[in-house]
Amino acid sequence: MADGFDLDHHGDLEVGDGLVDLAVNVRAGTPPGWLIEEITASLTDLAAYPRQDAAVAAVAGRHDVSPDRVLLTxxxxxxxxxxxxxxxxxHAVVVHPQFTEPEAALRSAGHVVDRVVLRPEDGFVLDPRAVPADADLVVIGNPTNPTSVLHHADDLRELARPDRILVVDEAFMDAIPGEPESLAGASIPGLVVIRSLTKTWGLAGLRVGYVLAAAGLIEQLAAVQPHWPVSTPALAAAIACSNERAVAEAAQAALDIERQRAHLLDSLGPVPTYGLPRGPFVLVHVEGGAVLRESLRERGFAVRRGDTFPGLGPDWLRIAVRPEDVTDAFAKVWRDLTT
Structure with missing residues (x-):
């Protein structure tokens, strides 16, 4: 616990046997068959230690950067x-509400962490001036989990300083059509962009992501990383998810998510949301949210509690975007409980 917030709580803890999962932000129906085939084919190479060269090159090509600016994780x-x-x-600063793992990792390493808490009445929109000028490490999600707000790239650029590490978590960026505010591949001093293959491709159990940064920063991160950190099957996934076919499929999936999110918001009725949701999930504020969450569980649906995110409380719930038929079944129960 940190100042009353359980930073180690994640959406997977909400899911249970027999519950429809609207708590975890992994795209439904994944991983696709072709990706499973690529991963399965790599199993014949398990006797050898993993070699990252091809996967690093694939990710570098995906973002049009040199391989020395990529670190697989x-x-x-x-x-x-x-x-x-x-x-x-x-002076480390984490912009909240957001994914709690960055702050948890910093605290576990002995760092003191300050918080900049964005306000719902401002739509959870970032004002770069709210970040202390002397902060030499700043972490922000874009789009932000759990608010689903997409910050403007120019506002994030304004946070950059020659003597500051700026960490932008883009784990959900490929779920937004065109990735309009992405800084992946940008040449900004101190910028560290984090990407994940978990959300779009359904690979939470495989553990694969990557960092994009200047070569010198990549060297510093690699120096504290264990040998062979990414398994052979995960490397195969990184290669497969970086080719033109995968990028095109992800782009279509982002369009599908946009349509499904609009359907979810329409189906929920007049429930308060703050800010413009752009990610594959929505954050809602409802009186008696903690009781409602338990009632939803009793009716077969798991949603993510909001009170473990700094800046939020028990009346906040995060709901994952799902295909229309799943949303329709959920919305019927939601309306039964809230009207």
Whole structure:
């Protein structure tokens, strides 16, 4: 617990036997068959130690950067741990509400962490001036989990300083059509962009993600990373998810998610939301949210509690975007309980 918030609580803890999962932000129906085939084919190479060269080159090509600006990781979670180990900030700041793993990793490494808490009445929109000028490590999600708000790239660029590490968690960026505010591949001093293959491709159990940063920062992160951190099957997934076919499929999936999110919001009725949701989930505020969440569980649906995110409380719930038929079944129960 940190100041009353359970930073180690994640959506998978909400899911149980027989419950429809609207708590975990992994795209439904994944991984696709062709990706399973690529991963399965790699199993014949398990006797050899993993070689990253091809996967690094594939990710570098995907983002049009040189391979020395790519670090493969065992999911985005490992990237946050490496950041906490590699850098020694005097004043670390995490912008909340957001994914709690970055702050948890920094605290576990012994760093003192300050919070900049965005307000619902401002639509959870970032004002760069709210970040202390002397902060030498700043972490922000884009789009942000759990608010689903997409920050403007120009506002994030305004956070960059020559003596500051700016960490932008883009784990959900490929779920937004065109990735309009992405900084992946941008040449900004101190910028560290984190990406995950978990959300779009349904690979939470495989643990694969990557960091994009200047070569010098990549060297610092790699220096505190264990040998062979990414398994052979995960490397195969990184290669497969970086080719033109996969990028095109992800782009179509982002369009599908946009349509499904609009359907979810329409189906929920007049429930308060704050900010413009752009990710594959929505954050809602409802009186008696904690009781409602338990009632939803009793009726077969798991949603994510909001009170473990700094800046939120028990009346906030995060709901994952799902195909229309799943949303329709959920919305019927939701309306029964809220009207």
């Amino acid at each position: 065992a999911g985005a979670a490992e990237a946050f741990v490496l950041i906490a180990r590699a850098f020694r900030p005097r």
